[in-house]
Amino acid sequence: MNQLAASVAAPQPLSRAAHAAGMAAYQAAGETLAAEINNRGPLRLTADGQLHPDIQAAYWTHGYYIFEGVIDAEEVAALRADAGEMLARAPVGPEAKVDAQGRPALGLDYARLPYRFSKPLGDPWGGTQLLNGRHPAQMSQPVPDAGAPEHVVFLMYAMCQAMPSGLRLYGHPKLLAAAQSINGPDFVPFNDAIFVKQPGLGGSVAWHQDGVTHWNNPAWDEGIHGFNYQVQLYPTTPANCLWVIPGTHKRGKADIKGMVAANGGSEQLPGAVPLVCKAGDVTMVNRQTVHGSFANSSPDIRISLTFGFHRRRSVLGQRAALSIADTNAIYDAQRIFDRSAVIQVAIDARHQARPEEPAFRYQPFAGLEEEFRYTPEVFDRVIRDYNTKDLAI
Ligand SMILES: O=C(O)CCC(=O)C(=O)O
Numbered sequence: 001m002n003q004l005a006a007s008v009a010a011p012q013p014l015s016r017a018a019h020a021a022g023m024a025a026y027q028a029a030g031e032t033l034a035a036e037i038n039n040r041g042p043l044r045l046t047a048d049g050q051l052h053p054d055i056q057a058a059y060w061t062h063g064y065y066i067f068e069g070v071i072d073a074e075e076v077a078a079l080r081a082d083a084g085e086m087l088a089r090a091p092v093g094p095e096a097k098v099d100a101q102g103r104p105a106l107g108l109d110y111a112r113l114p115y116r117f118s119k120p121l122g123d124p125w126g127g128t129q130l131l132n133g134r135h136p137a138q139m140s141q142p143v144p145d146a147g148a149p150e151h152v153v154f155l156m157y158a159m160c161q162a163m164p165s166g167l168r169l170y171g172h173p174k175l176l177a178a179a180q181s182i183n184g185p186d187f188v189p190f191n192d193a194i195f196v197k198q199p200g201l202g203g204s205v206a207w208h209q210d211g212v213t214h215w216n217n218p219a220w221d222e223g224i225h226g227f228n229y230q231v232q233l234y235p236t237t238p239a240n241c242l243w244v245i246p247g248t249h250k251r252g253k254a255d256i257k258g259m260v261a262a263n264g265g266s267e268q269l270p271g272a273v274p275l276v277c278k279a280g281d282v283t284m285v286n287r288q289t290v291h292g293s294f295a296n297s298s299p300d301i302r303i304s305l306t307f308g309f310h311r312r313r314s315v316l317g318q319r320a321a322l323s324i325a326d327t328n329a330i331y332d333a334q335r336i337f338d339r340s341a342v343i344q345v346a347i348d349a350r351h352q353a354r355p356e357e358p359a360f361r362y363q364p365f366a367g368l369e370e371e372f373r374y375t376p377e378v379f380d381r382v383i384r385d386y387n388t389k390d391l392a393i
Contacts, residue, residue: 013142013143014140014142014143015142015143016121016142016143016144016145016200016297017145017297018142019121019140019142019295019297020239020297020298023238023239023268023294023297026268027238027239027274030238030243030272030273030274031238031273031274031276033271033272033273034273034274034275034276037062037246037273039058039059039062039064039065039066039246040065040066040067040068041055041066041067041068042067042068042069042070043055043067043068043070043174043175043178043282045174045177045178049177049180050177050180050181051177051178051181051182055178056181056182059182059284059286060222060223061247062246062247063222063244063246063247063248063249063250063285063286063288063289064244064246064275064283064284064285064286064289065283065284066275066277066281066282066283066284067178067281067282067283067284068277068278068281069278069280069281070172070174070175070231070280070281070282071169071172071231071279071280071281071282072280073280075165075168075169075280076233076279076280078165078168079163079165079166079169079231079233079305080233080234080303081165082162082163082164082165082166083156083159083163083166083194083233083303083305085163086106086114086156086159086162086163086194087153087156087196088100088101089103089105089106089107090105090106090115090153090156091105091115092105093117093150093151094115094117094151106162107158107162110158110161110385111385111387111388112157112158112385112387112388114156114157114158114162115153115155115156115157116153116154116155116156116157117151117152117153117154118151118152118154118202118203119141119150119151119152119203120144120148120149120150120151120152120200120201120203121141121142121143121144121148121200121201121202121203121204121295121296121297122141122203122204122295123138123139123140123141123203123204123205123206123295124154124203125205125206125208126138126139126204126206127206131212131322131323132212132321132322132325134208134209134210134212134322135205135206135207135208135256135292136206136208136256136257137206137207137256137257137260137267138206139204139205139206139207139267139292139294139295140204140267140295141204141295142295142297144200144201145200148200148201149201152196152198152201152202152203153196153198154195154196154202154203155193155194155195155196156193156194156196157191157192157193157194157387158192158386158387159192159194159305159307160192160342160346160383160386160387161383161384161385161386161387164349166192166305167345167346167349167350167374167383168346168349168350168353168354169231169305169346169350170192170307170342170343170346171343171345171346171347171348171349171350171351171359171360172350172360173347173350173357173358173359173360175229175282176343176347176360176362177360178284179227179309180363182223182227182284182309183223183226183227183309183310183311183312184311184312185363186311186312186363186364187309187310187311187312188309188310188311188312188315188336188339188340188364188391189307189308189309189310189339189340189342189343189390189391190226190228190307190308190309190310190390190391190392190393191307191308191323191387191390191391191392192305192306192307192308192387193306193307194303194304194305194306195230195293195302195303195304195306196301196302196303197240197293197296197301197302197303197304198296198301199296199298199299199300199301200296200297200298200299201296202240202295202296202301202302203295203296204292204293204294204295204296205242205292205293206267206292207256207259207260207267207269207290207291207292208256208290208291208292209225209248209253209254209256209287209288209289209290209291210225210228210287210288210291210308211224211225211226211287211288211393212321212322212393213225213314213318213319213321213393214314214393215252215253220252222249222250222286222288223286223311224288224311224314225286225287225288225310225314225393226286226287226308226309226310226311226314226393227284227285227286227287227308227309228284228285228287228306228307228308229282229283229284229305229306229307229308229309230242230275230282230283230285230304230305230306231280231282231304231305231306232277232278232279232280232281232282232283232302232303232304233279233303233304233305234279234300234301234302234303235277235278235279235300236274236275236276236277236300236302236304237274237276237298237300238274238276239294239296239297239298239300240293240296240298240300240301240302241274241275241276241277241293241302242274242275242283242285242291242292242293242304243272243273243274243275243291243292243293243294244272244273244275244285244289244290244291245269245271245272245273245289245290245291246271246273246289248288248289248290249286249287249288249289250288254290256290259290267292267294269290272290287308310391310393312336314393315331315336315391315393316331316332316333316336317330317331317332318330318331318393319331320392321392321393322392322393323390323392324388324390324392325392331391335389335391336391337364338382338389339386339389339390339391340362340364340365341365341372341382342382342383342386343362343365344362344365344368344369344372345372345373345374345378345379345382345383346374347359347360347362348369348372348373348374349374352374
């Protein structure tokens with residue numbers, strides 16, 4: 001084969017810089033659309049503690065909302081410090097037992113190891129059967145700059161156990177009030193995961209819808225798979241942030257492979273908007289909204305504390321799914337109660353740290369508050385390994 005034929009047969013893999021440049025026009029179009037929809041603002045509650053009806057309506061119309069300035073600078077600083085510490089104490093690779101300083105890694109004694117890795121700029125889930133096969137199309141995986149490590153931390157679990165500030169965040173009164181308005185006063189937790197998109201290295205999350213349980217349920221509706229918050233610890237940009245396709249939460253199961261094929265095989269799906277935030281902003285994304293994020297070929301870090309909530313009736317009696325599918329657990333009332341107790345303990349942990357802030361009253365634990373104070377004994381009983389009781393659907 002002559003040299004020309006060889007170069008036609010094997011196109012050069014995309015470099016990090018070429019990937020970044022190739023995103024520019026798509027990012028600009030997404031920002032224009034996001035500005036037109038303008039689905040953002042402060043987290044406003046009514047006098048009786050409901051999420052403002054205008055925000056509820058906007059959320060149900062578009063399948064997402066950006067709450068601006070929810071987390072104050074002091075709390076962001078505490079969260080950054082704890083997340084940074086968690087990152088520093090990660091094992092140096094998926095099989096390693098020590099961190100970069102040679103110390104025993106955090107979480108070796110947790111029931112579920114709290115770290116997941118990706119190849120730099122890789123797509124660990126797209127086009128695989130992992131997580132119920134919900135990421136059907138693989139994203140492009142540019143080649144990182146020289147000197148990149150073999151693996152990078154992609155996800156960190158167990159923030160309520162590993163990060164004191166993470167537990168306090170979980171008890172945030174306004175975020176819980178909004179969860180109550182969307183999912184009802186008996187709302188229940190889902191799980192939590194910290195997405196880490198390191199500059200020039202962070203992997204992509206292929207387009208997907210989160211929910212896997214209720215697509216064929218005769219009682220299916222646009223809220224049946226709940227929603228996720230993402231608390232942003234750093235300003236986000238179109239290059240590193242989460243993207244959503246507004247309105248897709250209403251349309252049932254999306255044919256994502258078909259959408260990519262109809263787009264000429266390009267992952268730059270039309271009609272998507274970037275959720276660009278400042279530090280301390282919080283996004284709320286319906287778990288049925290088509291969403292994803294691209295390889296972080298940009299120079300900016302993103303750390304997003306992600307935690308979700310469901311209607312109780314969406315999880316009661318359901319079988320474990322997604323990252324805990326292999327447990328084959330059924331979510332009975334006891335499991336729901338045990339996992340929901342994390343919310344009540346978080347409320348008290350927050351109240352102890354911020355006594356001047358009105359505490360949220362979580363209806364399922366009304367009258368049980370004394371049993372779920374934040375103490376060392378309760379930490380061991382409720383918080384340690386709490387994520388073995390996640391309620392993924
Ligand atoms: O933040 C990201 O990049 C992905 C988040 C996501 O897919 C999710 O929360 O389900």
